[in-house]
Amino acid sequence: MGMSDRTSVSFFSLLFRMAALFLKRLTLQTIKMENTCIRRRLGKYVLQKTGLAEPSHVASAPRPSCLIHAEAFSTEDTQDKREKKKKNETAFRNVGRKINERIIQVLDEKGNDLGPMHRANVIRLMAEQDLRLVLRDPGAQPPRYQLMTGTQIYQERLRLRGMERAEPKPGPTLTKELTFSSNIGQHDLDTKSKQIQQWIEKKYKVQITIRKGKTTEEPEDKMEELCNQILQTMPAIATFSSRPQPIRGGKAVMCVLRPLSQKEENACRSALGTQRGDALNRGNGNDGASDALHQ
Template sequence: MLEYPDWNHSHRIADRMAALFLKRLTLQTKKTESGCVRSCFGKYMAQQTALAQLPLLASTPRVCCVVYAQAFSTAKDPHSERTKKKKKKEKTDFGSIGRKIHDRVIHVVDEQGNDLGNMHRANVIQLLDERGLRLVPRNTSTEPPKYQLMTGLQIHQERLQLREMEKAKRTTCQTLTKELTFSSSIGQHDLCTKSKQIQQWLEKKYKVQITVKEGRNKEEPANKMEEIFDQLLQMMPGIATFLSRPQPTKGGKALMCVLRCLTQKEEKAYRETQMSQNEDTLNKEHGKDRDSDTLHQ
């Protein structure tokens, strides 16, 4: 009889040899850390170890979602800094745009303020070259946007005016208030000293808040505190006026008011009234002298 080979036995031997080969290969990759072999079998090894560490009753895996995150860096983004500076410059800077006219049709006003109507940008550029002028934006939010032709001197003068206006806004915002408190039983000499101090503050464009407290002398008249405010204004003619009239405070035991310096218009009106009063007094004196001369005759 012919003897046939045991096929099951041969398959088992082949499986054992393959398993032994894979075991040796994995040990070799751990020792040498070869890049090529590690890239091929590293994923397989990680999966096997992860599956071995999983519990028997694993929960249902969650669906992963991709989250896009911006990279963190302590260095400043130069592009964002440039855009911020550009926006700030556009708000504050005033000047010519050169020959870069983005709109096809614009509304033009000449250097003397005359309205030239809507013009094509090619005609505007030709007009700039012919007159030697510059184009300045006036109102870019309208349709079509409004521009004006200006000379270099006009642009310089308008820049100076804008700077002066900004300085004036800063000074008005930075106006401070000085406070002064004293008793109604103050002496005349001390009151004169206080008025000089108030005048110095007003000349520096300060507001002065004055509080006059009720004196200890019970024989003082009820309107003593109001009289003190009137005396202070009389000591500073043509300089100060009330920003807020005297009002009771501290339960009626004191009066408080705020003084401010006169504006240029108020100063002019005060001078005119003073001149008219002086003329009236002089006319009256001359009239009395004439009457006396006629009586003597």
């Protein structure tokens, strides 16, 4: 065999090996790709089967956050309903046939006492006379109810609503402050007393601070006397909320005036009226005595 023949055989042998190696790699890559596709398809199949096997209510269950929010919302709704129910129970209303007690005290539509009655008899009386039943006194033993017509209930609600609107609504009490010296002149003191009275009439509290004057001959209790003097200018409308007391090491006195309550104001006016009547009677008696002496 010649040299050229041997070279040709070696070349073809190398080419054959390379082709075999390429085919082997190609086969391995194809098998790997097929295995990957099979695993993907098998995974999807398993997931589909698992999803179909689970109950529908489990698959549609909400997230825990939604559950927590829903529970909180339902709790607030329940609390609001309870508050509205409690408010309605205390309001003036027709209780209908829902009578919780077996024996109740009954008033007729004119306010006459019908005495204790069984709830069955009350319901029958309501049906016979076309009346409604309202709770008047839940604290009584037995609880007191009244039979009323629809018109009476409407008028009573209007009356209670008018009373509620007429009641003054409580608000924050504001405090005015006033400071002056104890050697103040009488004219200036009268001016400040009028200003304090105007504030009191507007339902303000007034904090008065009186500084000790520079005069060394001033009495020790002059500052306290000025506080009392101011209060005496407004009888039946003001009193001390805080009595005069020394502050700043005795260099000043502070007191607080407040308006009288309605009860205190009525009592004070009654006392003033009694004093004026006694003074008038004494004056008339003296005149009568003098007339007798002249006769």
